[in-house]
Amino acid sequence: MMYGMKEYLVLFSCIAFLACLIPGRHRRYAAVAGWTGMVLFLFAEIPYYLSINNMLYPVMALLSVPFLAITVKYLVREDSRVMQLTRAAAVAFLIYAPFAFIPSLGDWLISVVVGQVMWVLDLIGFQAILVDWNIFTHDSYRVEIILACTGIQGIAIMLGVAGAVQTSLRQKLAAFILVVPTIYLLNILRNTAVIIAYTDQWFPYLPGIAGNGEIGYESFFWAHNVFAELLALVLLIGIAYGLFRLIPELGKFANGIYLLYRDEVVRVIGRGKAPAAPPKG
Numbered sequence: 001m002m003y004g005m006k007e008y009l010v011l012f013s014c015i016a017f018l019a020c021l022i023p024g025r026h027r028r029y030a031a032v033a034g035w036t037g038m039v040l041f042l043f044a045e046i047p048y049y050l051s052i053n054n055m056l057y058p059v060m061a062l063l064s065v066p067f068l069a070i071t072v073k074y075l076v077r078e079d080s081r082v083m084q085l086t087r088a089a090a091v092a093f094l095i096y097a098p099f100a101f102i103p104s105l106g107d108w109l110i111s112v113v114v115g116q117v118m119w120v121l122d123l124i125g126f127q128a129i130l131v132d133w134n135i136f137t138h139d140s141y142r143v144e145i146i147l148a149c150t151g152i153q154g155i156a157i158m159l160g161v162a163g164a165v166q167t168s169l170r171q172k173l174a175a176f177i178l179v180v181p182t183i184y185l186l187n188i189l190r191n192t193a194v195i196i197a198y199t200d201q202w203f204p205y206l207p208g209i210a211g212n213g214e215i216g217y218e219s220f221f222w223a224h225n226v227f228a229e230l231l232a233l234v235l236l237i238g239i240a241y242g243l244f245r246l247i248p249e250l251g252k253f254a255n256g257i258y259l260l261y262r263d264e265v266v267r268v269i270g271r272g273k274a275p276a277a278p279p280k281g
Contacts, residue, residue, distance in 0.1 A: 006044045014097050015039030017090040020083075028075045031086040035071050039064045049153060053212055054225045070264045081256045086162045092160025099152050106147050110134050113150045113188065120192045120206075128195060138199035151187030154232065155180055158239055165249045174246045175185055186235060190228050197223035 016034035020027050042061035049057040050058045075081040114134050121128045121136075128138045134145045160177035197203060203210075203222035210221035244251035 006041060008009075009036055009041040010100065013041065013102075014093045017086070017093045018097075020090045021094070022092070027083070027086075028078050031075045031083070032072050033065050034086065034089065035075075039068045044207060051212065052225065053221050054229075055209060056225075056229055064266065066268075069260055072179055074260070079260075080261055081253070084253055085257055088160040088164035090160075091163035092156040093267055095159055096152060097155035099147060109150050109152060110145055110147060113191065114145050116188050117145070117191045117195065119217060121244065126196055128199065130234050136195050136199070138195070139201075141199040141201075143195045143220075145191065149187075151183045154183045154187070154236060156237075158183065158236065158243070159241065162243055162247065162250065165247065165251070165253050167247055171247050177229050178246065182239060183235070190231070194220070194223045194228055211232060 012036045016037060017028045019030035020034065023061075037040070042057065042064050046058045049055070063262075069084055076115055099109055111133060113126070114136075115153040116260070117136070118128070118130060126138070128136045130140070133136045136143045136145070157236045159175070161178065162172070167175070198216070198220040201216055201219045203219045204216065205218060205222065207218050238256075244254065
């Protein structure tokens with residue numbers, strides 16, 4: 001399996017985050033390395049996402065810079081809230097890494113998703129053809145299913161969030177049942193909808209914004225980059241709310257993280273303002 005720079009950044013971050021799960025004074029430095037690797041990966045991905053007119057991830061890359069600065073500041077201090085956040089990232093990588101770095105396992109998951117998407121397409125009578133083991137075609141338009149289309153990233157992130165705090169076995173099982181079947185099944189429906197919308201050309205609108213030089217790409221842009229991304233965001237927020245109800249400590253942790261980063265941003269913005277003029281006598 002050949003790796004490029006981006007893959008090495010993910011591997012570097014993965015190793016660093018997993019090192020955070022091992023007790024010792026090295027943990028804060030491993031955490032800094034892990035978060036730095038992830039931010040560098042986001043920037044390395046910018047050219048690809050710009051090529052498909054997906055602005056979400058470039059914006060995330062820009063926002064990750066102040067996030068990293070605040071995170072590193074508090075990691076060096078071994079702040080318990082940021083260390084818990086790093087634990088969540090480490091758990092997410094622990095779940096995601098086998099599928100990302102063991103080709104046979106990743107390909108197996110892709111093939112399972114492909115088979116179930118094809119089953120749904122057949123069930124509703126949509127005439128799509130598999131021209132390769134992971135490529136659907138209909139009316140000359142092709143959609144390739146890759147690891148990012150399996151839902152494993154969302155599953156890993158949400159299980160990582162659930163793993164940020166100590167929980168009982170019952171809470172762990174409840175979190176697993178809430179996260180895995182929900183994300184997996186809705187991801188099958190998402191893939192099915194994107195394939196139909198793109199290959200049937202449902203949204204051929206605003207080519208100046210949505211087009212990238214490929215005939216018919218506008219429908220993929222709106223179906224995949226806009227509607228699917230927005231629905232995925234709503235879904236993750238809903239699952240997070242469900243996790244907070246199942247694990248009250250998780251809600252307290254999330255509130256603490258929010259207040260930490262909010263207060264840091266407000267403090268930095270306030271520092272940049274000119275001092276108020278003294279009152280006139």
